[in-house]
Amino acid sequence: MPTPHRSPRPPHPRTAPPQRRPARQPGAKAARPAGRNGRRKPPPRWGMRIVTGLSVLVLGAGGIGHAVVSGLETGIDRVDPFKDMKNRPAGGHGMNFLLVGTDGRDKISPADRKKYRLGGAPCHCTDTLMLVHVSADKQRASVVSLPRDSYAELPEHTDGTTGKKHSAHPVKLNAAYAEGGPHLTVRTVEQMTGVKIDHYLEVDFTSFMKTVDTLGGVEICTAKPLKDAYTGLDLTAGTHKLDGGQALRYVRSRHLDGAADLGRMQRQQRFMAALIKQTTSSGVLMNPVKFQDVASSMLESVRADKGFGTEQMLELGKAMRGFTPSSSEFASVPLEEEGFQVKGIGSTVKWDAEKSRKMFRALREDRPLAPHVPKQPRATLVDVAPEQIRVQVYNGTSKDGLGQDVDEGLRSTGFRTTRAPLGGGTGELERTLVSYDPRWDRSAKSLAAALPGCELRAVKGQGGTMKVTAGSDFTEVQRVKAEDPQRGEFGTVTGDQVVCP
Numbered sequence: 001m002p003t004p005h006r007s008p009r010p011p012h013p014r015t016a017p018p019q020r021r022p023a024r025q026p027g028a029k030a031a032r033p034a035g036r037n038g039r040r041k042p043p044p045r046w047g048m049r050i051v052t053g054l055s056v057l058v059l060g061a062g063g064i065g066h067a068v069v070s071g072l073e074t075g076i077d078r079v080d081p082f083k084d085m086k087n088r089p090a091g092g093h094g095m096n097f098l099l100v101g102t103d104g105r106d107k108i109s110p111a112d113r114k115k116y117r118l119g120g121a122p123c124h125c126t127d128t129l130m131l132v133h134v135s136a137d138k139q140r141a142s143v144v145s146l147p148r149d150s151y152a153e154l155p156e157h158t159d160g161t162t163g164k165k166h167s168a169h170p171v172k173l174n175a176a177y178a179e180g181g182p183h184l185t186v187r188t189v190e191q192m193t194g195v196k197i198d199h200y201l202e203v204d205f206t207s208f209m210k211t212v213d214t215l216g217g218v219e220i221c222t223a224k225p226l227k228d229a230y231t232g233l234d235l236t237a238g239t240h241k242l243d244g245g246q247a248l249r250y251v252r253s254r255h256l257d258g259a260a261d262l263g264r265m266q267r268q269q270r271f272m273a274a275l276i277k278q279t280t281s282s283g284v285l286m287n288p289v290k291f292q293d294v295a296s297s298m299l300e301s302v303r304a305d306k307g308f309g310t311e312q313m314l315e316l317g318k319a320m321r322g323f324t325p326s327s328s329e330f331a332s333v334p335l336e337e338e339g340f341q342v343k344g345i346g347s348t349v350k351w352d353a354e355k356s357r358k359m360f361r362a363l364r365e366d367r368p369l370a371p372h373v374p375k376q377p378r379a380t381l382v383d384v385a386p387e388q389i390r391v392q393v394y395n396g397t398s399k400d401g402l403g404q405d406v407d408e409g410l411r412s413t414g415f416r417t418t419r420a421p422l423g424g425g426t427g428e429l430e431r432t433l434v435s436y437d438p439r440w441d442r443s444a445k446s447l448a449a450a451l452p453g454c455e456l457r458a459v460k461g462q463g464g465t466m467k468v469t470a471g472s473d474f475t476e477v478q479r480v481k482a483e484d485p486q487r488g489e490f491g492t493v494t495g496d497q498v499v500c501p
Helices: 047-059 066-073 110-115 175-193 208-214 244-252 260-281 288-299 310-319 353-364 402-412 438-449
Strands: 077-079 095-102 126-134 141-146 151-154 169-172 199-204 218-222 226-228 233-235 238-242 302-305 328-332 335-342 346-351 380-382 390-395 433-436 455-458 466-470 480-482
Touching: 095 175, 126 175, 141 353, 151 175, 151 346, 169 175, 175 199, 175 353, 208 244, 208 288, 218 244, 218 260, 233 244, 238 244, 244 260, 260 328, 380 438, 390 402, 402 466, 433 438, 438 455, 438 466
Parallel strands: 077 302, 095 199, 141 328, 380 480, 390 466, 433 455
Antiparallel strands: 095 126, 126 141, 151 169, 199 302, 218 238, 226 233, 335 346, 433 466
16 A cells, blocks of 8 residues: 655754854955864755756857857866876776866855855855766766765875875765865765766856856746745746746755755756756757857856867767757766764765666766666656556446546556446446545645546545546546656666656
8 A cells, every 4th residue: 555645744944044154355265175074064065056057068069169169168267187197997988077066156246145045155165076977979968966975985195285195084075175176086086986087077156047047047847836945945836937046946945845855956957957958949059149158157167177178068069969858867876875974074875885886887888877768748747656546446427438448548657556447336427536535635636637627535534545436527548747757776867757748
């Protein structure tokens, strides 16, 4: 019997507001984020939003003139993360980018910080790390999120600022940037994944809102209302076109339900897929003026390795003119344990050794992470997956075979029907009826979406099986699908599975 799908309880209120750090004085050096022994509270995880947008531009420069892209390249700040690096993994097929998002809000006005609840001063520390693999045929991009709190062991290194030598030691993954910048971050990721990094891209989120606005907004769909008092997000169920400020709230929110960071990660993936759809379908990639506006907004805050320039952007872009959400796949590293306690470090997340090795081997061998899913007709988004809902169908009319038609229609869109419809009495029911136990109200709403115009009737004590009595008004079953799709072996989804239908 399925677990009751009830409306989520509101999150517990925060006990205290975040601490604000004093603003940096002109000419002063930026404070380094806390290392393995520091106590500084980690920043909100915002970098992914800029990383996702940048990846779209990197993959979509096709059709834009060499002069335009060359002009954009001159504004990129350069870094050398591969200097004197030894004992690196062997190169595989395709190209691998390490995208690093940092917490930077220097260019956001105090008024906008307050409006969008962005907290205090930036900490200039790692926010998000993503490994992006572009296939050798340039037809697929695999994006793997590396949790910032992942348990990691830093290799032996010398502090670039103080010159102090450090032996290998355990940390959270984001501490690699805090202790050794891009160079140590690349070394640590390569050591953990066995994947050779070809290019390094680092951005902050200051241009995120402007970029979304330049694109004309991004369309997001939700099967249930989304409201987070901490970020100010307030969306009704349905389709919304988010401007830059709304998009920032959407991807920051983690107080919407019990899923917390997992739910936020899934919403970030959904946003990234929607951003790809908007970018590739709006004509921006074929319009030099529009492309320059969008790319300039993004690249003004980028740092990249010296080898990533005009030719690389054009090579990728020309090969990916037909790039669509279905060409992209999103995953995160499989975890063995959350809340893995490490003395002196605190709570970390520990990767599943066997599954993560399998995932990164697939990247090295240039194989897709997501299983092939045949293209499906358009479907209405619902809160509860039809595969989780059990249904008994009744024929409420004298029409022979109506119950069988309804049963087969519901089963074809995923509902767990009994495959044995029953008679519904001697009456002639005009309007299709769905009866349900109030404890399963969310499941009932998902079922009702597949039967437009039906009557919903709560029946206490009915249990977890929904009852559908087909009326003479029935014409066909409307296809529905879950907002959070069934994921593959590595929790992978393709972009077309999570964009608006």
